[in-house]
Amino acid sequence: xxxxxxxxxxxxxxxxxxxxxxxxxxxxxxxxxxxxxxxxxxxxxxxxxxxxxxxxxxxxxxxxxxxxxxxxxxxxxxxxxxxxxxxxxxxxxxxxxxxxxxxxxxxxxxxxxxxxxxxxxxxxxxxxxxxxxxxxxxxxxxxxxxxxxxxxxxxxxxxxxxxxxxxxxxxxxxxxxxxxxxxxxxxxxxxxxxxxxxxxxxxxxxxxxxxxxxxxxxxxxxxxxxxxxxxxxxxxxxxxxxxxxxxxxxxxxxxxxxxxxxxxxxxxxxxxxxxxxxxxxxxx
Amino acid sequence: xxxxxxxxxxxxxxxxxxxxxxxxxxxxxxxxxxxxxxxxxxxxxxxxxxxxxxxxxxxxxxxxxxxxxxxxxxxxxxxxxxxxxxxxxxxxxxxxxxxxxxxxxxxxxxxxxxxxxxxxxxxxxxxxxxxxxxxxxxxxxxxxxxxxxxxxxxxxxxxxxxxxxxxxxxxxxxxxxxxxxxxxxxxxxxxxxxxxxxxxxxxxxxxxxxxxxxxxxxxxxxxxxxxxxxxxxxxxxxxxxxxxxxxx
Numbered sequence: 001x002x003x004x005x006x007x008x009x010x011x012x013x014x015x016x017x018x019x020x021x022x023x024x025x026x027x028x029x030x031x032x033x034x035x036x037x038x039x040x041x042x043x044x045x046x047x048x049x050x051x052x053x054x055x056x057x058x059x060x061x062x063x064x065x066x067x068x069x070x071x072x073x074x075x076x077x078x079x080x081x082x083x084x085x086x087x088x089x090x091x092x093x094x095x096x097x098x099x100x101x102x103x104x105x106x107x108x109x110x111x112x113x114x115x116x117x118x119x120x121x122x123x124x125x126x127x128x129x130x131x132x133x134x135x136x137x138x139x140x141x142x143x144x145x146x147x148x149x150x151x152x153x154x155x156x157x158x159x160x161x162x163x164x165x166x167x168x169x170x171x172x173x174x175x176x177x178x179x180x181x182x183x184x185x186x187x188x189x190x191x192x193x194x195x196x197x198x199x200x201x202x203x204x205x206x207x208x209x210x211x212x213x214x215x216x217x218x219x220x221x222x223x224x225x226x227x228x229x230x231x232x233x234x235x236x237x238x239x240x241x242x243x244x245x246x247x248x249x250x251x252x253x254x255x256x257x258x259x260x261x262x263x264x265x266x267x268x269x270x271x272x273x274x275x276x277x278x279x280x281x282x283x284x
Numbered sequence: 285x286x287x288x289x290x291x292x293x294x295x296x297x298x299x300x301x302x303x304x305x306x307x308x309x310x311x312x313x314x315x316x317x318x319x320x321x322x323x324x325x326x327x328x329x330x331x332x333x334x335x336x337x338x339x340x341x342x343x344x345x346x347x348x349x350x351x352x353x354x355x356x357x358x359x360x361x362x363x364x365x366x367x368x369x370x371x372x373x374x375x376x377x378x379x380x381x382x383x384x385x386x387x388x389x390x391x392x393x394x395x396x397x398x399x400x401x402x403x404x405x406x407x408x409x410x411x412x413x414x415x416x417x418x419x420x421x422x423x424x425x426x427x428x429x430x431x432x433x434x435x436x437x438x439x440x441x442x443x444x445x446x447x448x449x450x451x452x453x454x455x456x457x458x459x460x461x462x463x464x465x466x467x468x469x470x471x472x473x474x475x476x477x478x479x480x481x482x483x484x485x486x487x488x489x490x491x492x493x494x495x496x497x498x499x500x501x502x503x504x505x506x507x508x509x510x511x512x513x514x515x516x517x518x519x520x521x522x523x524x525x526x527x528x529x530x531x532x
Binding site for chain 2: 004007009010012013016019020023
């Protein structure tokens with residue numbers, strides 16, 4: 001199959017391309033016009049709301065943002081630390097639980113059962129309740145003072161491991177059995193098959209779902225404030241009391257968005273790329 | 285764009301490029317109403333691509349596609365409406381696994397062709413009956429053998445009474461003992477006057493059923509003629525070489 005260097009599009013094709021370009025331009029113009037109208041409508045309705053000036057003052061006050069920045073930022077750094085440790089913890093615990101759930105054979109029944117019970121219970125329990133149970137229960141149990149950020153991290157790991165374990169398990173099960181069979185036929189053991197053949201394919205399949213869970217966890221890190229850890233949310237609460245307006249909360253919210261946004265875009269990009277790869281040649 | 289309805293389908297200089305590869309390099313072909321044309325050629329010669337471009341599932345880079353005299357490659361033409369007029373059957377059946385056999389056929393009759401529920405159902409049952417599978421109407425596709433699934437796929441493609449049927453190597457994913465039932469069905473459709481353009485590797489079948497054989501080579505129709513002409517007395521060296529390789 002050769003490339004025709006000499007080929008030039010026919011007049012008909014050029015006319016069609018020109019038409020498609022015009023159609024694209026028209027779509028862009030319509031899109032732009034509709035965006036302007038929409039923005040204007042939102043703007044007018046918002047500005048004309050009687051309480052708008054008041055809301056602006058108490059939620060979007062630049063002076064308060066500047067004043068509360070040092071403390072909120074300092075708190076946000078704690079959120080980042082918790083996030084890093086929690087992510088590592090979730091990766092380990094979730095993999096372990098997913099692995100336990102794949103074990104076959106009657107000997108492993110208790111472990112399999114425990115793993116299943118774990119995911120059932122902690123996917124069903126609100127994170128805030130787990131936070132309270134861990135935050136106030138564990139110190140009581142060991143009769144010792146433990147830093148609240150550590151307890152918060154533990155609670156996050158407990159809850160999110162349950163979700164992530166299920167995602168991983170779904171991925172493991174989505175790998176076609178013939179892959180497992182082919183690996184065993186080559187002489188790989190159960191564990192080798194899992195590690196070398198099944199897991200890499202499973203991870204590829206569930207990457208978007210895992211990234212989605214990560215984004216969810218990024219913002220739930222803010223909930224450790226209920227235990228008293230001075231993170232961005234708690235700091236914002238303190239600053240809100242000091243400045244007597246709610247702008248610090250908005251500031252903290254913006255920080256969380258800024259943290260999550262690259263990951264959200266990355267997730268979209270990865271999903272789109274995977275879809276493209278799977279639908280090679282398909283255009284409709 | 286003057287209607288010239290002497291042909292069911294006319295292809296004029298169809299070009300298709302994938303990246304740096306010219307798969308179709310100016311395909312000209314004329315399919316007359318009620319004609320069965322078998323498209324033969326080596327793997328990767330562009331048979332499937334050509335069929336997909338005709339059903340507007342792949343955009344072309346140049347050329348014209350005339351369906352019943354209408355230029356359907358014109359971007360002003362509603363592609364969905366054109367696809368609804370053409371039936372296509374793929375190598376891998378592509379039945380919807382979540383719909384029962386009957387619904388695989390009846391749903392599109394209702395949604396695309398706007399038939400009332402009862403009529404769509406009757407039409408779908410008639411189509412199933414025609415392919416000898418009326419008893420399986422309530423089953424899910426995975427309960428059927430490959431040959432049965434492919435017959436359902438053909439019934440689905442022709443149920444709306446399409447003017448043109450495209451078949452893309454419909455037997456190549458089937459076990460040998462299941463090929464016969466599908467070929468018998470195509471033979472019958474051709475005898476009943478369907479206009480069919482089929483890509484196939486079944487040379488004996490092509491020779492028996494097709495009115496004309498088109499040999500696709502190097503992105504073009506290299507040779508075309510009646511089965512006796514192409515198989516019996518191929519005019520061009522490439523055709524002879526290909527036919528000797530596949531053992532006719």
